[in-house]
Amino acid sequence: MAADFSSLPILDFAFISDNTRHSEFIAQLRHALINVGFLYLKNHTVPQPLIDRLIDFIPRLFDLPQSAKDDILMSNSPHFLGYSRLGTEFTKGKADYREQFDFATPHETQWRPGAPVHLRVWGPSQWPNPVLIPDFRETIENYLKEVQALSYQFIRLLAEALGLRSDALAKFYDSDDLMQHRAKVIKYPANDGSLTNQGVGPHYDAGFLTFLLQASPHPGLQVQNLSGDWIDAPPIPGTFVVNIGKALEFVTRGLARATSHRVLSPPVSSTPRYSVPFFQNISLNTCLSQEVLDFPPDILKLKDQRGHPAQTDSVNFTEFDREPSGKVNLIGRIKSHPDVAERHYPDLFKEYFPDGLPQHISTY
Numbered sequence: 001m002a003a004d005f006s007s008l009p010i011l012d013f014a015f016i017s018d019n020t021r022h023s024e025f026i027a028q029l030r031h032a033l034i035n036v037g038f039l040y041l042k043n044h045t046v047p048q049p050l051i052d053r054l055i056d057f058i059p060r061l062f063d064l065p066q067s068a069k070d071d072i073l074m075s076n077s078p079h080f081l082g083y084s085r086l087g088t089e090f091t092k093g094k095a096d097y098r099e100q101f102d103f104a105t106p107h108e109t110q111w112r113p114g115a116p117v118h119l120r121v122w123g124p125s126q127w128p129n130p131v132l133i134p135d136f137r138e139t140i141e142n143y144l145k146e147v148q149a150l151s152y153q154f155i156r157l158l159a160e161a162l163g164l165r166s167d168a169l170a171k172f173y174d175s176d177d178l179m180q181h182r183a184k185v186i187k188y189p190a191n192d193g194s195l196t197n198q199g200v201g202p203h204y205d206a207g208f209l210t211f212l213l214q215a216s217p218h219p220g221l222q223v224q225n226l227s228g229d230w231i232d233a234p235p236i237p238g239t240f241v242v243n244i245g246k247a248l249e250f251v252t253r254g255l256a257r258a259t260s261h262r263v264l265s266p267p268v269s270s271t272p273r274y275s276v277p278f279f280q281n282i283s284l285n286t287c288l289s290q291e292v293l294d295f296p297p298d299i300l301k302l303k304d305q306r307g308h309p310a311q312t313d314s315v316n317f318t319e320f321d322r323e324p325s326g327k328v329n330l331i332g333r334i335k336s337h338p339d340v341a342e343r344h345y346p347d348l349f350k351e352y353f354p355d356g357l358p359q360h361i362s363t364y
């Protein structure tokens, strides 16, 4: 087995436009994808002043009056976009101690009555009243556009790092007007001493790539290495934490690792931790089992040299082998937000929750 990791690699995006260092970046990326599944990316293309503006908005967003937040509750939205109150999500039967807003890139839902239900998982965001928080919507929409562009650039480098043509993953995306990518703006309040320290429980991300902005200086994010140890991934200013989701792991035959991670709540009487994960989606209609990629033998060999991750109790995805990607996505959302499901997807709700609204919900 290759040496197990005890910290996350830091990659310098400036290398990709430097002829003498491009191949160094690709080699570091290959290592990070196959052996770690997580990396920090510095000197990326998203303008720092825009990031700073977004970070500045976050406490103000959560400090809106409760009624203003409840006006855009996620349960209003068949697209699982909007506000979720503290402690309403659970992972493995334990409450996640976080409050959050889900916002997404602009999208007209493609679903019409009679069309496949999974097309309905994407649609317009709900926005807080602009009178109460002017310019917030414009700021986060700009931010999402910038991260989206970076994520598409990154996926080409990722293909190169796995020995493929740089456009080998283009088939997983539709044109921009048909795609939607999503972000959460999350607040992790301090542990008040009587509560669990589970900010979010151990899990994998579902899609292709996640670009996480750690929006306050608090540690708390931890990543599980191959031996099962939890490795800290503290905030590094000016970076994104980039990680691989289960869908990308599936189509790369496990070469690009989806790695289990979790967040511990800030300690008692600390200020809250804030973060903004951006989840890059793939086309809703792609059946991943028909799209598994082929790799050069010398690249595939690296997976065997890595060895197999220790068993983890992280939540898993099992449906990629038979359902279109959008359906897998929808099932994940149904399981984590049954109140939304009960209102907007009554048939699927009955299928997954035959005994009615559960006391314990699984986050992903």
Ligand SMILES: O=C(O)CCC(=O)C(=O)O
Binding pocket: 184, 186, 200, 205, 212, 221, 261, 262, 263, 275, 276, 277
């Ligand atoms: O808040 C974080 O740092 C990570 C959040 C996360 O892993 C998720 O929401 O999938």
Ligand SMILES: [Fe+2]
Binding pocket: 203, 204, 205, 261
């Ligand atoms: Fe995650």
